[in-house]
Amino acid sequence: MDMRLNRIPVETWNHLNVNQAHEEFDMPELGTGNDRKPSVIPDLPSAVGEGYDSEIISHADIVNNIKVEAGEDNGTLTYRYDKGHIIFDEVDVGEGASVTIIRFLDAVKAAEIYSLTKIRAGRDSRVKLVEVDLCDDRSDVRSGVAILTEERASVEMVRIVLGGKKALFGVRTDLKGDDSSFDIDTAYYCNDEMSLDINDISNFYGHETRSFLNTVGALSGRSKKVLRNTVDFKRGCVHAVGHEKEDVVMFSDDAINLTTPLILCGEEWVEGQHAATTTRLDDDILYYLESRGLDEHEAIKLVACSKFAPVIDKIPDQEIRDAVYSELMRRIDADHEDR
Numbered sequence: 001m002d003m004r005l006n007r008i009p010v011e012t013w014n015h016l017n018v019n020q021a022h023e024e025f026d027m028p029e030l031g032t033g034n035d036r037k038p039s040v041i042p043d044l045p046s047a048v049g050e051g052y053d054s055e056i057i058s059h060a061d062i063v064n065n066i067k068v069e070a071g072e073d074n075g076t077l078t079y080r081y082d083k084g085h086i087i088f089d090e091v092d093v094g095e096g097a098s099v100t101i102i103r104f105l106d107a108v109k110a111a112e113i114y115s116l117t118k119i120r121a122g123r124d125s126r127v128k129l130v131e132v133d134l135c136d137d138r139s140d141v142r143s144g145v146a147i148l149t150e151e152r153a154s155v156e157m158v159r160i161v162l163g164g165k166k167a168l169f170g171v172r173t174d175l176k177g178d179d180s181s182f183d184i185d186t187a188y189y190c191n192d193e194m195s196l197d198i199n200d201i202s203n204f205y206g207h208e209t210r211s212f213l214n215t216v217g218a219l220s221g222r223s224k225k226v227l228r229n230t231v232d233f234k235r236g237c238v239h240a241v242g243h244e245k246e247d248v249v250m251f252s253d254d255a256i257n258l259t260t261p262l263i264l265c266g267e268e269w270v271e272g273q274h275a276a277t278t279t280r281l282d283d284d285i286l287y288y289l290e291s292r293g294l295d296e297h298e299a300i301k302l303v304a305c306s307k308f309a310p311v312i313d314k315i316p317d318q319e320i321r322d323a324v325y326s327e328l329m330r331r332i333d334a335d336h337e338d339r
Helices: 050-059 283-291 296-312 318-338
Strands: 062-068 073-081 086-093 098-105 112-121 126-133 140-149 154-161 166-175 181-190 195-204 210-219 224-233 240-250 256-265 270-280
Touching: 050 086, 050 112, 050 140, 062 073, 062 098, 073 086, 086 098, 086 126, 098 112, 112 126, 112 154, 126 140, 126 318, 140 154, 140 181, 154 166, 154 296, 166 181, 166 210, 181 195, 181 224, 181 296, 181 318, 195 210, 195 240, 210 224, 210 296, 224 240, 224 270, 240 256, 240 296, 256 270, 283 296, 296 318
Parallel strands: 062 086, 073 098, 086 112, 098 126, 112 140, 126 154, 140 166, 154 181, 166 195, 181 210, 195 224, 210 240, 224 256, 240 270
Antiparallel strands: none
């Protein structure tokens, strides 16, 4: 079984080291498998990889089968974890139904926590998935997500990554139904020697499908981040629109930032855009803030909050939003003390 994780759909030069996740993310032995049958949402691998998906399905110790019947509104379902688990969630949302799902990794300490989420968004449905990672710097975090949209379905995802010694995420969305959409907003703060690897893929099949992959982040210490964003226009997806955008602030000269925006086009009548910006804390902004009475540390906190707030504020739970802001401030304070 191929256990290479977060592979990019079309490979580039090997020396760039972005074709797949590095060896540090290789899967460990997960122990004895269970008797769980294969997913009821077939032929829908996550962007992490089919090998990873198979391992999670076979070894999950927590399985959440979420079925939302046609026309129902299931509100917000929150799953909170404070220790290591292997989690498999299947979300089957019927026609015209809606649901919000929050997976909150709350101060997981020195543990391995792996998850796989499969979502089928039925016709005219509305689905929101929120992933919040506040694990400590000794944890291994991995998350695979696979999404299938039918006609006029709308799926929104919010992902906050503030923890983990090693953190790996991969989302694949197949926009099968006409006029369906998928948007993901990601915010990350990597410090110390954290390694973050992200692979997000939007495959466009239906007419007038839409997807926006938006990422904001900050790197400090000796951290490293690899982001692969792929918009893949399949033949026949006329009038599809796919945008990719990342905005990164570098707070350290020792941090490593690698970004691979990719647009694949098999159809003429489409619109695709990508943009990636990497900056340092602007001296003019720093001077302006200091002239208003802030020191450099307070200025960094203000800049980070201003960039992260539009993403964090999309979390539909005030307690979790407060926890995210608190952890973000704690990490910036810790970086300042280490200088």
